[in-house]
Amino acid sequence: MIAFFGNIKKEVLLLLRDKAGLSFLFIMPIVLVVLMTLLQDKTIKKLQVEQLDIAVVNLDNGIVGKSILKGLKKMKIFHIHQQYHGDSLTLALAQKAVAKGNFQVGILIPPKSSIYTRRIISNEVRKQLPTIGTQIIPDSLLPMVDIQLFFDPIIKGSLRKALHSSLEQLMANIRTIIVFKSYTTTLQKITGKSNIGKFPLDRFSLSESEDLGDKSLKIPSSTQHNVPAWTVFAIFFMVIPLATQIITEREEGSLMRLKISPTPYSIPLIARICIYSLLAVIQAITLLLIGKYLLPLMGMQAFDIHGNYISFLILTLFIGLAAAAFGIAVGNIAKTHHQASVFGSISVVLLAAIGGIWVPTYMMPDSLLKIAQWSPLNWSLQGYYDIVLKADTINQLGGIILKLGLFFMLNLGIAVIYGKRKNT
């Protein structure tokens, strides 16, 4: 135990005196958390929208315009605007407002849409049920009913598709009503019976049951993404000072003292892993506090882990273990400081990029998503997401902890093999 605590004290002193390393591990992630949360807040909010602001330019005075407006209002996901800064929306004004990001979508219902829809349908009915005195117009001479949509470019494809299908459905309903009306009017003329009913559209419905518990599609807010993401990045960035320290020990000869002492090599190794894992926990707590108290002061959402402090700390400890073992492996593989710092920083930045630290994985194409699953930074981030978004407890994080544990063992094995090779 004397040797173990001697190593602990030595590691703490060396860490505290490495001002550049400490600033990398603490100041850099704090700056990144604040900066990236602020930068991504607006964009992520747009992606998160559950209610789209729609600018509707309704130039039609009939059933089509009124039904679309009524139908969109009925759906809870759209917020309809027909005015902008007190002025009635025109096409130009709506396009300008959408381009500025004031509305996410613009819809133009062209003039006479109802008259043209009726005309097209009546013509079709006349083709089927010809009556005396009516004339069939050739299809090429019939007018077009073209409802136009324009989107804020930031709006995701899925939301665009949702709006498209909503409008398609509304248009289909309108057409059904008009078709029914046209047929009944024509039939009335043919049969002489006046029995014009209303199409029972309300008898057809689509109901939705409650979510079955899978909350994996929930999109994190800027705070919910950036605080854990940069925490993971900061923890893994310990690879550089850790690997550099191992090489310094080897080059300056202090490792030799450890080798000739009666203390087994595992003792300094365990002490180093303990200290760096503890460092990871301190980093995570620091960034948690920044997210919880500083970000709200800057108008951002506060970081909340739903009281899952134990899960948060245990997960962080495993992330720290994985990062420390990776650093020790890099320190044992690399021959020089230069090699260690270049390989260490490039590998962490690459693993961060593919792991969804810089750009969240839900924004990635499917091909990259498959690669992301191989990054330990992605496992770590997913673990934090599970705590933050799903309020998962430590029991539900078993898979992620197992992966991090295996990564720790693998790197430790590599470090021991390379360390032994260098010693012979």
Add this chain to the structure above:
Amino acid sequence: MLLEAKDIVKEYKSTNTKALDHVSIGIEKGEIVGLLGPNGAGKSSLINIIAGLLTANSGDLFWEEKKIINHKLLSYKIGLVPQDIALYPKLSAYENLNFIATQYQIKRKERKLRINHLLQSLGLYKQRNKLISEFSGGMKRRINLIAGLIQQPELLIMDEPTVGIDIQSKQAIQHYLIELNKEGVSMLYTSHMLEEAQNICHRVAIMDQGKIIVTASPGELIKHSPEAINLEDVFIQLTGKELRD
């Protein structure tokens, strides 16, 4: 015999060189043995094998006539002063020595006593809280020596302990080594400072190209070498004037 190396062979596969070619050497209790030789003679390889830092391809080591199987068991008995300043520059002298002492399981009170005594003996007590990076070359060499003595070894192995330092520090180290030897500590010591070796060694072994050419006391070597007036003359006669860089 306190320590004996028998028929040691060491080959480096990476450079395809034979650093030690069936080398045998012994150190008696209380003896100071100097290992002299030009660069690349195999001195450092030999002392690294004796200290347990390198493994020989063949040959055996004996401690008090018993074959050494587990070197870690001898850690308390053999101290090493490497040629490099094997210390943490960002730790103070006391912190470095305290850390090394913990690796030998020395208890806190005892650690404090030993470290302070050694620091005082080598004139570094006042600077004990200064960082190693702020020390002069001579001060670093003295701390390096203390680090090798912290476990109170019976045999002290030193690889050029006075290289690159001023006369004052060199003399302080030499005097201290002589005092230490009087207390019973045996020493195996490599150096290019032949005058220093002549002054403090009871016996010297001159090595060249991985072999020990001769072993005798400095006086005997000078006496039996024609036209030699000091150990340097003997050394040149035995190893030649050819450059060994």
